[in-house]
Amino acid sequence: xxxxxxxxxxxxxxxxxxxxxxxxxxxxxxxxxxxxxxxxxxxxxxxxxxxxxxxxxxxxxxxxxxxxxxxxxxxxxxxxxxxxxxxxxxxxxxxxxxxxxxxxxxxxxxxxxxxxxxxxxxxxxxxxxxxxxxxxxxxxxxxxxxxxxxxxxxxxxxxxxxxxxxxxxxxxxxxxxxxxxxxxxxxxxxxxxxxxxxxxxxxxxxxxxxxxxxxxxxxxxxxxxxxxxxxxxxxxxxxxxxxxxxxxxxxxxxxxxxxxxxxxxxxxxxxxxxxxxxxxxxxxxxxxxxxxxxxxxxxxxxxxxxxxxxxxxxxxxxxxxxxxxxxxxxxxxxxxxxxxxxxxxxxxxxxxxxxxxxxxxxxxxxxxxxxxxxxxxxxxxxxxxxxxxxxxxxxxxxxxxxxxxxxxxxxxxxxxxxxxxxxxxxxxxxxxxxxxxxxxxxxxxxxxxxxxxxxxxxxxxxxxxxxxxxxxxxxxxxxxxxxxxxxxxxxxxxxxxxxxxxxxxxxxxxxxxxxxxxxxxxxxxxxx
Numbered sequence: 001x002x003x004x005x006x007x008x009x010x011x012x013x014x015x016x017x018x019x020x021x022x023x024x025x026x027x028x029x030x031x032x033x034x035x036x037x038x039x040x041x042x043x044x045x046x047x048x049x050x051x052x053x054x055x056x057x058x059x060x061x062x063x064x065x066x067x068x069x070x071x072x073x074x075x076x077x078x079x080x081x082x083x084x085x086x087x088x089x090x091x092x093x094x095x096x097x098x099x100x101x102x103x104x105x106x107x108x109x110x111x112x113x114x115x116x117x118x119x120x121x122x123x124x125x126x127x128x129x130x131x132x133x134x135x136x137x138x139x140x141x142x143x144x145x146x147x148x149x150x151x152x153x154x155x156x157x158x159x160x161x162x163x164x165x166x167x168x169x170x171x172x173x174x175x176x177x178x179x180x181x182x183x184x185x186x187x188x189x190x191x192x193x194x195x196x197x198x199x200x201x202x203x204x205x206x207x208x209x210x211x212x213x214x215x216x217x218x219x220x221x222x223x224x225x226x227x228x229x230x231x232x233x234x235x236x237x238x239x240x241x242x243x244x245x246x247x248x249x250x251x252x253x254x255x256x257x258x259x260x261x262x263x264x265x266x267x268x269x270x271x272x273x274x275x276x277x278x279x280x281x282x283x284x285x286x287x288x289x290x291x292x293x294x295x296x297x298x299x300x301x302x303x304x305x306x307x308x309x310x311x312x313x314x315x316x317x318x319x320x321x322x323x324x325x326x327x328x329x330x331x332x333x334x335x336x337x338x339x340x341x342x343x344x345x346x347x348x349x350x351x352x353x354x355x356x357x358x359x360x361x362x363x364x365x366x367x368x369x370x371x372x373x374x375x376x377x378x379x380x381x382x383x384x385x386x387x388x389x390x391x392x393x394x395x396x397x398x399x400x401x402x403x404x405x406x407x408x409x410x411x412x413x414x415x416x417x418x419x420x421x422x423x424x425x426x427x428x429x430x431x432x433x434x435x436x437x438x439x440x441x442x443x444x445x446x447x448x449x450x451x452x453x454x455x456x457x458x459x460x461x462x463x464x465x466x467x468x469x470x471x472x473x474x475x476x477x478x479x480x481x482x483x484x485x486x487x488x489x490x491x492x493x494x495x496x497x498x499x500x501x502x503x504x505x506x507x508x509x510x511x512x513x514x515x516x517x518x519x520x521x522x523x524x525x526x527x528x
């Protein structure tokens with residue numbers, strides 16, 4: 001601009017002189033004659049160059065977006081008149097829009113049209129697309145987020161929120177994004193350690209920004225039963241969540257597109273229940289009780305557990321119910337039939353002369369899966385509750401939650417996959433955060449998950465063949481409170497912070513991350 005200042009001053013002087021001449025003539029005054037050479041017009045100034053922008057880069061988020069189409073432009077940031085607007089016909093997105101307007105401290109309108117400076121949310125028409133997918137378009141000082149379902153649009157709002165925090169603006173261009181795996185989340189052992197409702201709600205909000213969609217609640221174990229019960233109040237521990245608190249947790253989770261998955265583990269890990277029902281405790285032939293194990297030869301055992309399953313299936317509206325099935329202590333002895341003849345006898349009576357205790361345990365799993373199926377739930381169970389080689393086979397529609405290859409009954413992950421089973425990854429080598437680090441567990445690090453683990457690494461450090469990828473539904477980081485006093489709630493939250501972010505990255509965006517670990521950590525720090 002400085003190169004045109006002299007010409008601008010000359011033109012300004014000429015304009016002033018012409019104005020003076022006009023004034024004098026209009027007043028009837030005599031205007032002195034100006035020499036002819038002074039009347040020559042000045043050259044027209046060259047306009048200032050139009051402002052240009054470099055091609056945009058993808059927004060910096062956790063997890064990273066799958067695809068970004070760059071464009072030239074200033075991007076978008078909220079201004080004084082900005083609002084989050086719901087497109088006409090997409091009024092069901094009002095909750096997502098209100099939450100985003102609160103995050104951004106902008107206005108909110110539940111009807112279009114969108115104006116310059118606005119963010120518009122809209123449902124798309126493509127019913128074939130992943131319901132968690134979305135498209136985020138930034139152009140002409142406005143943003144439009146579309147998706148085939150509310151969940152996808154919600155995840156688009158999380159990308160926008162993180163982009164503003166990491167870069168100050170939403171980059172110009174188009175983001176097209178979707179998750180690699182449909183199940184992504186966190187598992188909490190609230191049975192051994194009481195976690196408050198407020199703390200759980202804080203984890204839900206943290207999960208939502210990371211596009212995680214599943215919270216498992218293991219609320220029954222030997223050390224405690226932590227949710228109030230109407231059918232069997234005698235089993236509930238002194239410290240527990242009320243049903244009102246659980247409904248509050250579920251309501252928040254639903255608003256954040258997170259499904260809460262309850263777990264009542266059986267026929268093992270039932271110590272708190274058996275404390276109130278000692279007549280159902282499994283006893284050896286010598287009369288010795290087995291910790292946490294219920295006697296599955298007794299019809300009363302099934303009746304009690306099924307009462308609880310039906311009650312909590314009504315409390316939790318999500319699609320899944322976890323029925324446990326792991327570490328049944330009757331199967332950890334050298335000869336289960338000799339140690340527990342009542343179980344062997346019940347197996348033969350129910351399944352035939354060649355049936356054994358493992359078959360009775362598999363039948364128990366199938367029967368509990370049938371109970372939750374009647375309640376319109378999909379059953380999940382731990383992998384070491386699926387036995388091979390017996391006369392009874394675990395139902396194929398029960399999802400395998402693969403956590404270990406070390407327990408009795410556990411088989412290599414390829415065996416489950418070869419049977420056509422669908423598997424969720426909770427590999428105890430990488431994804432188990434066990435309080436106090438007993439039994440050679442060590443606290444998982446985000447770096448190790450980020451650099452080494454993938455959804456295909458189901459056991460140890462070795463990935464299963466890629467041909468099984470379609471059967472692996474996702475994974476969860478799991479907090480287990482074996483030594484419940486080893487950490488406070490706040491310490492647990494701090495300890496799982498980076499592992500949770502690494503899991504979110506690896507379940508949403510396939511392949512090796514673009515950022516190295518140091519850069520990923522710096523981004524996580526910036527995003528909060």
